[in-house]
Structures are given as C-alpha cells and as structure tokens.
Amino acid sequence: MKPASFDYHAPNTIEEVVTLKSQYGDDAKFLAGGQSLVPAMNFRIAQPSVLIDLNRVSDLSFIREDKKVIRIGSMARERHLEFDASIEKHAPLLHEAVPFIAHPQIRNRGTIGGSIVNADPAAELPVLMTALSAKLKAKSKSAERWIDAKDFFAGMFTTALMPDEVLAEIELPFAEARTGWSFMEVAPRAGDYALMGVATLVTLDENGKCKSAKLVYLNAGDGPVDAVEAAQSLVGESLNDTLIESAALHASEKEINPFGNMHASAEFQRHLAKTLTKQTLKIAAERATQEN
C-alpha cells in the first residue's frame, strides 16, 4: 500500500499556510497529525494532489489560559491535551476523555485540529467540542471568523470550513461553578473505535437543582449528536433516578440515530446509549455537588 504522488509544501508561518490554501483550494489537503489522512492515502481512498504540512508552523501548537477561556492551537497534539494542567482544571471533561482517543502512539502525533476537521462521527473530539460549546477560529488569506462548534459540524466528514480556510485555534470556556462532567464509551478493545459514547455535563444552581445539562453522543448519527430535548428535560429539576431514567430513554430512543455496523446493531447502540447516559448523568451530578 503506497500513497499516490503529491506535491509537498511545509510552510513555517500561518500566513504562508493560508496563501498556499488560497492558491490550491480543494486540491490541497492539510497534513496535521496524519493519523487519519495518511491511512486514507495509503489505501488511496484519499489522493490529494497537494499536501500542506502544518507540522512546521510553530505558532499553531499552543495551549494557554486567557482570562476565562483556554486557547488551543489547532496543531496541539492530543498527548499534550492529556497532560495539560489548565485543561485538567478548567475543562475536566476534555481531560477525562482524551485517553479514550486511540492509542498513546496515535495521540503522540494526532492533533486536536486534525480530528475536529476530519469530523468523523465516531471520533471523540468533535463530540467534546460540541459538549464544551467550543468556538473554532477559521482563517483565510483575507479574513478570519469564529464558528460555534454546534454550527461547525455539517455532516459525515464535513465541516463549515471553506476551501480557502484553515482551522487555526480552538477556544474553550472555563467550566462554570458547580459543573460536573463524565465521559464514557464502549469499545471492543481499548483504543478501538467506540460502538457508542457520550460526553455529559451537568451544572447545578445554588439550590442543587439542574441549571443546565449537555448530552452529546458519538457514533450516533452523521456527526456529534446533541440530545437537546433530553438535556432540557433535566433543567430546573433535582436529578433523581426517575428523571435520569426518562432522559436516558428519550435521548437513546428519540434523539440519536445510530446506523449499526458489523460490531453492533443499531438496537444495541441505543441500549448502550441509554446505559451510558444513566451512568454518566449520575457521575456528573455527583461531581457537580463537589465543584464550587
């Protein structure tokens, strides 16, 4: 298995990156960590005529706090997210979920931006960006714009990015006070694609009632699936078992749309979604009571 020929560019600055992209448009693919693109090229599923390698653009691989947000360069490696103290403190959901992404060798190379832009419905990072209400900065030669994660994912392997844009930065708001989190997925083997997974957030008000909640699923449709109705059903209430059961039932039966595959039927995926929703909601609610 050998990739088809391509022209290779390795720019050092973001300005060169967007200039090259404006020149080549859809003919050019960005090479980030290469952990999804290169297999596709080895199989010749992908045969881009131009590769723009982002690995030498040093000002794309930062993680830093800035007032009440965390700013992450699109070329920050998943391995760096995993061990970053700011992320652990202010985006604990992301901290908990990153070790579920593939294997350590893959996380050493794979980048946050690469996984987001690849928009694989079975991937963790698009789901996490949606759950965390991330803002994504798209940059072209002439302009730059911020896109909300909920508007970014436009279907299977499809995003809102234009052919002349690069994803430059990710902005994550700090977790609110009294916010609990939980991420769970079921995979046949650690690091394999998950059959089902859910990122869950619960924020409580001062009286211990649910102020807001998020339930976002992977491998449950053609992109991250945000179960807004199930989450809304929790708001204003004390999270008891009956309520959690009915939210889990609604999300898994009415809001997600898993396709089923050779490893799991759609029915089994719904079963997993229901079970994981219950488990994660309980953990998130419990953690929310401990987080001031």
Added chain:
Amino acid sequence: MTHTITLTVNGQKYTREVEPRLLLSDFLRHELGLTGTHVGCEHGVCGACTIMFDGESARSCLMFAVQADGHEITTVEGLAKDKDDLHPLQQSFWEAHGLQCGYCTPGILMTMIPFLKQNPNPTEDEIRHALSGNLCRCTGYQHVVDAVKLASEKMREIED
C-alpha cells in the same frame, strides 16, 4: 519532485533525496537498510512499525520521510550496544519469552521504552493498556506483559 532531507537515526546523521510520498517506514527499511522496523498493516492499526520520533513512540507508516527532516529517530537497531549487550527491555523479552515469531516485537519495544520512562513502576493493567496499540498474534500477550514487568524491575535497579 524530490526533497533533500537530513535526519538523525540511532545517533547517525543521514542525508537523502526522497519523493514526498515515501513513507517513513519504507525509508528506514529500503533507503537506510534498517529492516528491524517491521511493516504489518500499513494503516496504523497493528503497531509493528512503531519507532521513536524525537523520543516519543509513533507509527512510521503514518508519516512521510520528508516530515522527518531535521528530526531524531530511534529504531529497534538503536537499542542494544551490540549483540551480546542487549537493552534491559530486550534482555527481559528473551528471559520471559516475550516473543514467539518476533514480528510485532520491534514495535512493542519502541512503544515500551518511552512508556517505562514515563511510568517506571507500572501495574499489569497499565502495561496492558500501553500495549493496546500493538497487535501480537502469537503470545496471547501474557508473556509480553511478564517481560515488560521484568524489564521495569531491571531498569529500576539500574537507576538505583
């Protein structure tokens, strides 16, 4: 169009002309003759081609040689001082029967070196988790786990 790259492999500097599409795994094997890096699935699943890239384990089949320009690579050939003086991890694989056919072994070794550096006293669970990205079709993994455990003991003794 070819590109000129200069990189360090096992402490030795090499300069070569490469086509951009040449995978790093094929570069190491065919251009440098370092056939210890094995090629299994060529799409990042089996882990046989794992090398160390700037000290961190990575799949060499998921990188292009041209990306390694200016970087430092360690392959399995860089572990032992000579054939009678194996790296403690290699010695442990020998003693604990951590391999049968040996096809997956270089990839496992190059995964476990950075793992043991980061986690010098791992539990069995942690070892199994760290191994999850490397497929072995012979051993059933038990003796691989034993070998890594033995290596962690040997390497801690050296440290002390």
